[in-house]
Amino acid sequence: MTDECVEAGRLGELLQPIIDGHGGDPGMLVQILREAQEVLGYLPAAALTAIARAVGLPRARVEGVAGFYSFLHLQPVGRYRVLFSDNITDHMLGSVELMDRLCNRLWIERGKVSEDGLVSVDTTSCTGLCDQGPALLVNGRAMTRMSAERIDRISEMIRAELPLDDWPREYFRIEDNIRRRDALLNTCWPAGEALRAALARGPEAMLAEMRTSNLRGRGGAGFTTYIKWESARRAPCRGEPPERYIVCNADEGEPGTFKDRVLLSSYTDLLFDGMSVAGFTIGATRGLLYLRGEYAYLLPALRENLARRRRDGLLGKALCGQDGVCFDIEIHVGAGAYVCGEESALLESLEGKRGVPRIRPPFPVTVGYRGQPTVVNNVETLCKAALIAVNGGAWFAGLGTKQSTGTKLLSISGDVEMPGIYDYPFGVSVAQVLNECGAGNAQAVQISGPSGTCLGMHEFSRHVAFEDVPTAGAFMVFGAHRDMFEVARNFAHFFAHESCGFCTPCRVGTSLVANCMDKIAEGHGSQYDINEIFKIHRLLHVASHCGLGQSACNPLFDTLNKFRPAYERRLRSLDFEPAFDLDQALAAARQMTGRDDPAAHFGLAARVPGVST
Amino acid sequence: MTQQSILLDGLPVPFEEGQTIMDAAMAAEIFIPHLCHHPEFKPQGSCKLCTVKASGRYVSACTMPARDGMEVENNSPDFNDKRRTMLQMLFVEGNHFCPSCEKSGNCMLQALAYELEMLSPHFNQFYPNRPLDASHPQVLLDFNRCILCELCVRASRDVDGKHVFSLSGRGITKHLIVNAESGRLADTDFSLTDKAAHVCPVGVILEKRKGFAVPIGQRRYDVDPIGMQVERLAHRTTTEEEI
Numbered sequence: 001m002t003d004e005c006v007e008a009g010r011l012g013e014l015l016q017p018i019i020d021g022h023g024g025d026p027g028m029l030v031q032i033l034r035e036a037q038e039v040l041g042y043l044p045a046a047a048l049t050a051i052a053r054a055v056g057l058p059r060a061r062v063e064g065v066a067g068f069y070s071f072l073h074l075q076p077v078g079r080y081r082v083l084f085s086d087n088i089t090d091h092m093l094g095s096v097e098l099m100d101r102l103c104n105r106l107w108i109e110r111g112k113v114s115e116d117g118l119v120s121v122d123t124t125s126c127t128g129l130c131d132q133g134p135a136l137l138v139n140g141r142a143m144t145r146m147s148a149e150r151i152d153r154i155s156e157m158i159r160a161e162l163p164l165d166d167w168p169r170e171y172f173r174i175e176d177n178i179r180r181r182d183a184l185l186n187t188c189w190p191a192g193e194a195l196r197a198a199l200a201r202g203p204e205a206m207l208a209e210m211r212t213s214n215l216r217g218r219g220g221a222g223f224t225t226y227i228k229w230e231s232a233r234r235a236p237c238r239g240e241p242p243e244r245y246i247v248c249n250a251d252e253g254e255p256g257t258f259k260d261r262v263l264l265s266s267y268t269d270l271l272f273d274g275m276s277v278a279g280f281t282i283g284a285t286r287g288l289l290y291l292r293g294e295y296a297y298l299l300p301a302l303r304e305n306l307a308r309r310r311r312d313g314l315l316g317k318a319l320c321g322q323d324g325v326c327f328d329i330e331i332h333v334g335a336g337a338y339v340c341g342e343e344s345a346l347l348e349s350l351e352g353k354r355g356v357p358r359i360r361p362p363f364p365v366t367v368g369y370r371g372q373p374t375v376v377n378n379v380e381t382l383c384k385a386a387l388i389a390v391n392g393g394a395w396f397a398g399l400g401t402k403q404s405t406g407t408k409l410l411s412i413s414g415d416v417e418m419p420g421i422y423d424y425p426f427g428v429s430v431a432q433v434l435n436e437c438g439a440g441n442a443q444a445v446q447i448s449g450p451s452g453t454c455l456g457m458h459e460f461s462r463h464v465a466f467e468d469v470p471t472a473g474a475f476m477v478f479g480a481h482r483d484m485f486e487v488a489r490n491f492a493h494f495f496a497h498e499s500c501g502f503c504t505p506c507r508v509g510t511s512l513v514a515n516c517m518d519k520i521a522e523g524h525g526s527q528y529d530i531n532e533i534f535k536i537h538r539l540l541h542v543a544s545h546c547g548l549g550q551s552a553c554n555p556l557f558d559t560l561n562k563f564r565p566a567y568e569r570r571l572r573s574l575d576f577e578p579a580f581d582l583d584q585a586l587a588a589a590r591q592m593t594g595r596d597d598p599a600a601h602f603g604l605a606a607r608v609p610g611v612s613t
Numbered sequence: 614m615t616q617q618s619i620l621l622d623g624l625p626v627p628f629e630e631g632q633t634i635m636d637a638a639m640a641a642e643i644f645i646p647h648l649c650h651h652p653e654f655k656p657q658g659s660c661k662l663c664t665v666k667a668s669g670r671y672v673s674a675c676t677m678p679a680r681d682g683m684e685v686e687n688n689s690p691d692f693n694d695k696r697r698t699m700l701q702m703l704f705v706e707g708n709h710f711c712p713s714c715e716k717s718g719n720c721m722l723q724a725l726a727y728e729l730e731m732l733s734p735h736f737n738q739f740y741p742n743r744p745l746d747a748s749h750p751q752v753l754l755d756f757n758r759c760i761l762c763e764l765c766v767r768a769s770r771d772v773d774g775k776h777v778f779s780l781s782g783r784g785i786t787k788h789l790i791v792n793a794e795s796g797r798l799a800d801t802d803f804s805l806t807d808k809a810a811h812v813c814p815v816g817v818i819l820e821k822r823k824g825f826a827v828p829i830g831q832r833r834y835d836v837d838p839i840g841m842q843v844e845r846l847a848h849r850t851t852t853e854e855e856i
Contacts, residue, residue, distance in 0.1 A: 049794045058776030060792035067781030067790075337783070354780070359658055359676050501761070501787035503661045508702035511785040512736055539695050542671045543664045579737055 011050055014039050019054045026055040027370070029352030033066050034293075034335055042073040068354040068500075070124065070336030071140070071293045078113045078120035080158045085135040087126035087255040088490040089413045089476055095134035098151050099123070105155035119158050125338055125494060126255035127294045130413035130476070131177045131420045139164060140296050143171050176262045177420025180436065182407045183399055184267075184383060185423045191269035192314045194386035198277040199320055201389070206281045207233070212393030214405045215385065219249055219341070219378030220448060220472035221547075222404075225385065228375050231365040233282040235373035244284035245374040246275050247364075248382055249346055251292040253338035254449035255494060256474030259409035260379040262421050264291070264298050267383060268305045272329060274382030276319065277389045279327040282375060287329040290346050293336045302331055338498035342546050343376040345500065356502045357546035380409055380473070400426030404465040408473070412437045415479035422475075424464065431460040433475065441480045444563070449474040450491035451551035454484075454558035484563035485570065488556050489517040495552040506549030509536045513553060519579045520570050526577040530560060530567060617681040619667075622688050634674040634685055635663060639847035644840045645687055646696050646725055648703075648814055649762035650675040652847060655771060660703075660762055662696050662725070697729045705736045706785070708743065708757035709815075715824035716816030718832030722760060724839035743788070748799035751821055758816045759789050765818060769809035777803045789817070 018035045022028035032051060037043050043066050052059040066072045084090065084099045103110050103121050113120040129135035132144040138154075141164060150171060157167055178185055198206045210226040217223045237243060248271070252260040263271055275287040291298065306329055309315040319325045332350055334340055340349045344358035347369050368374020377385070384406055388396050397405045404426035410433065413419045417438025424433065434442055445455045447464070448471040455462065455469065462469050478487060496514040501507040513536050516529050537553035544550045560567060571577075583602040590600050618625045621638055628637035633656065638645050649660040658673035665674045666686040674687070686692065703709075703722060711717050743756040761780065766789075769777040777798075781790045793800035803810070810818055829835065833842075 045794050058770075058779070058792050059794065060776055060779030060781075060790055063790055064779040064781045068783050070783075359673075496784065499784040501782070501784040503659050504699050504702055504760075505661055507761075507785060507787065508706045511739070512702070515737065535698070539698050543661045543695060543699065545658070545661070545673075 011040075011047055015047065015050055015054065019051065024055050025352075026057045027350075027352045029055060029057065029062065029065055030069070030335055030349055031332060031352075033062075033069075033072055034333060037072060041079070042076050045074075048074075065352065065354055068337065069293075069334075072335050076113060076117060078118055079161075080119040081137075081139055082119065082121045082154075082158075083124035083127075083137045084121070085125075085127040085129065085133060085137075086123035086490075086494070087130055087133075088487050089130040089256060090126075090133040090135060091486075091490060092414060092482065093134045095136075095146070098134055098146050098148065101148060102151050102155055105152065106158065118161070124294070124336065125253065125498060126257075128252055128258040128261050128292075129174065130256055130258060130411070132175055133413075137294065140293070141172060142174060142294070142297055144174055174261075174265075175420075176266050177418075178262065178266075178423075179412075179418050179420040180422040180424065182423035182425060183396075184380075184387065184407055184409065185421070187267075187270060187387065189270070189390070191309065191312065192273065192320065194270070194273035194389040195276045195280070195314060196320055198280055198389040199322055199325065203233075203281045203283070206277065206389060209388055209393035210281070210385065213388045213396040214393075214403075215381065215388060215396065216404065216466060217378055218380035218384065218408065218472065220254070220451075220470070222466045222470055225377065225381055228365055228377070229278065229282050231363075232284075232368075232373040232375045235366040237372055238367075239370060239372050243286060243370075243372050244282055245369045245372060246278045246282070246284045246287040247343075247346065247350065247369060247374055247376045248275055248287065248289045248379060249341065249343065249376055250295065250379050251290050251334055251341040251346060252295070252379070253292055253341045253498075254451065254472055254474055255491075256411060256413055256446065256449045256476040257472060258411045258413075259421055259473045261295060261298075263379050263383055263409075264295065264302065268302060269309075270383045270386050271379055272305065272309060272315070273389075274384070274386035275329055276314070276327050277385055278375060278377065278382060280319070280325060282373075284375070285326050285328070287327060288350060288369065289329060289331045290340070290350060291331055291333050292340075293334040296333050299331065299333065306331075337500070338494075339500045339546070339548050342548065345546070346376060347374065354500070356500050357548075378472075401463075401465050401467070403467045408464060408471065410464070410471070410475045411473050412475045412477065414477035415439060415442065415482065416477050426465045427463050429461055429463050430455060430469070433464070434460060434477065437477070439477045439479075442477050443480045443482065444478045444484060444487075446476040446478070446487070446555070447474065448472045449476075450494055450555050451547065452554070454487075454555055454562065456562040483566060484559045485521070485566040488559040489514075489521055491555040492517045492552075495548065499548065499552070503543070503545035503549065505540050505543040506545065506552060509540050509544075510549070510552050512536055513556065515579075517556070520567065523570060523572055524577045524579055524581065525567075525571045526573045526575055527571065528576045530571075533557075533560065617679075619679050619681075619683040619685055621685045628679040632679050634665060634667060634672075634677050634679050634683075637679045638674065638687070639843060642843045642847075643687070644843045644846075645674045646693075646729065647675060648721055648725065648760060649764065651764055651812065651814075651849070653772070653808075653850060654764060654767045654812075657763060657767070660699070660760065662699055664692065664695065666692075693729055696725075697731050698735075700726050700729060700731050701733075701735045703760050704731075704734045705738045706741070707759060708738075708740065714758065714816050715819060716758070718827075718829050718835040720816055720834070721814035721839065722758075724834035727834070728838055728840045739785070746791070746796075746798050748797040749803065750799070751805045752798065752803070752810060753819045753821055754791075754798055755817055755819060756789060760815055761787055761789070762814060764812045764814060765789075765809045768812045769803075769807060773807045773809055775802055775807065775809070777801050777807070777809055 052062040108114045134146040215225045317326045337355045340355040345355040349355040364374045410422045492514045496510040499510045616627045618627045626641045647663040656675040658676035663674040746754040765778045
């Protein structure tokens with residue numbers, strides 16, 4: 001995994017099977033880069049050149065793609081690469097202190113590789129294990145329930161260079177934590193049940209059931225699924241060979257959301273049934289599952305399931321013995337980019353490009369993956385489509401509310417007694433959910449993650465539904481003792497880290513806002529900074545290219561309106577304070593000269609001996 | 614068939630099928646501020662300076678197809694205020710020191726800052742570290758001034774057929790790269806005759822030994838403000854950019 005691999009001849013030898021495995025297809029670039037990195041440890045410049053030549057792309061294109069994704073590295077990384085999940089719920093469980101502890105034990109600085117190339121420790125965006133945090137990834141494998149003891153043990157195992165396979169199994173155990181079952185989680189059908197039901201109904205009737213069901217997308221936007229399916233079914237195929245696609249969006253990146261993780265691991269057949277039903281209904285023969293890089297550990301089980309379905313005649317040619325009905329599914333793995341949850345950015349990533357949202361219109365239902373009509377649906381949406389295939393649209397429409405039919409999975413984390421997955425009919429009140437998950441002293445709930453809504457106590461009577469409080473599933477609870485300013489600051493940094501950088505307002509604005517929040521946190525804030533945040537919020541809302549930028553300031557806007565004292569008690573003055581602190585700027589000079597007398601200070605500290613700022 | 618038109622700030626502006634709001638406005642000599650748009654290349658809508666409100670939705674004028682009867686709000690204090698903020702963002706994101714820049718007077722970023730009455734950068738500077746690339750015998754690359762408009766990327770890819778430029782990184786660390794393992798322009802097949810050599814709206818791609826052929830004070834935007842040059846902007850070609 002070190003320099004000897006970079007040797008030119010050997011490089012070609014190592015890369016060739018990977019490139020051949022993908023038929024040298026430039027559209028598979030992200031997959032090729034991921035696999036090349038697994039072999040090489042990182043992506044050295046010579047490897048990018050070799051890959052570019054092999055797939056027939058300009059080298060700069062390949063470097064541009066490799067530079068976009070958080071999990072692809074152009075510089076050497078540690079042989080053990082530890083990434084702490086940076087979500088606020090992990091912070092609340094002590095992840096910041098645990099990361100410092102690990103860094104101290106290993107004698108390394110955060111974000112830097114140790115000099116012997118053994119280990120690096122850093123943070124990564126939410127890993128979707130908020131119900132069993134603090135969580136981390138080590139060389140891409142998820143570890144849960146970190147504690148001081150576990151961290152100490154991990155530092156010993158890293159120093160002893162113990163292979164990951166010999167680490168305690170217990171550390172890698174991931175629970176489903178299903179706490180409340182309803183229409184979706186109660187199902188325990190044999191594989192293929194929903195597919196057989198749909199085949200029996202026929203595509204037209206299946207589409208009619210979808211219409212009756214009024215199912216809306218579970219990924220956040222809440223677009224009516226039937227309209228997507230209908231539009232893609234009618235859209236003309238353009239390419240050669242003509243093709244339609246079903247894409248399952250399993251890029252569950254919204255911090256605080258982990259319902260898809262459970263569906264992918266314990267309701268796999270229901271999901272693949274749902275994809276097959278969708279494929280049969282719109283006339284697609286290929287399905288693609290875009291799995292977020294953080295969930296790569298689910299890959300072996302998912303692939304095994306696909307192989308079993310092929311053996312059982314549930315995938316491939318002649319589905320369930322019906323001639324002319326064919327459908328197959330392949331899995332693409334992401335490489336660490338929240339923005340790829342946006343459907344057009346996801347398609348770009350599937351095509352092996354930088355995950356930048358496309359200009360819409362045209363929408364994916366007419367011009368999608370490789371220019372063909374494509375339906376992009378969330379994992380939970382496709383599982384619900386499988387339910388509708390079996391039980392019918394009317395049954396589904398009878399659940400939930402009129403505008404928000406069916407049930408919704410909530411991923412509950414934070415200050416609750418029983419974090420985990422809850423299946424509720426739409427229309428349930430926030431107060432009821434809080435009551436049932438054991439949130440005794442909640443002061444706020446962040447619904448649908450950072451890009452969603454923050455509700456204060458006076459709003460707990462509101463209902464989870466598209467017509468009231470819409471959600472993609474995240475439900476993070478903050479107890480009375482939590483500092484809502486720190487919650488908002490965490491979210492501001494999340495968006496700055498995940499902005500794709502395509503458009504000016506989001507690229508620069510998210511970083512400006514994160515800096516503003518840091519300035520306030522350091523005690524240099526004033527009313528001026530709060531006004532700045534509002535101003536940038538208004539700009540991002542209007543001028544950003546996609547939903548990420550448009551909603552990037554929502555959590556700040558909500559918390560500023562509802563928890564203003566959390567900000568104001570940090571403000572130094574209500575007028576203006578510069579970010580630059582003259583006295584602080586002298587700290588380095590003081591340290592070098594060993595002085596700390598009043599004459600070595602500016603401002604208040606200069607007048608009061610012994611008081612440093 | 615009657616002429617189709619949009620209503621731009623209350624004024625009927627005709628358009629042909631397939632034209633964007635930007636195309637229609639430019640043809641009518643109405644100025645919509647822009648940086649990443651160039652009539653010779655495929656629009657991409659990333660600078661967001663041309664953000665307008667069309668039929669109640671906020672869109673980029675350069676990518677939004679015009680539709681008959683569409684009401685478009687463009688030149689209003691609110692939009693110009695937002696555009697000024699985005700210009701300020703671009704100024705603090707890179708390292709822009711107009712008095713010492715040899716593109717001063719020919720730079721669209723500077724011209725728009727005057728046009729939209731930007732008086733200060735307002736935000737704290739990021740002061741990114743962006744080393745120059747002086748490797749090429751004829752051309753200097755000063756990445757400090759890059760506004761990530763991707764015009765050079767598009768020109769090299771779509772017209773020159775060379776792919777000399779590309780973008781890497783993400784978010785605030787997004788940056789321009791060249792097509793060479795060494796990362797040096799001299800090691801690419803770039804040439805001064807490429808379209809990409811003449812398309813930069815700011816001062817990144819500079820021809821060596823020509824910096825002050827036209828003295829500051831007599832340059833394009835020294836003579837007339839950018840808002841008065843719509844006809845030239847609408848018909849500009851990359852060969853003319855050298856002046």
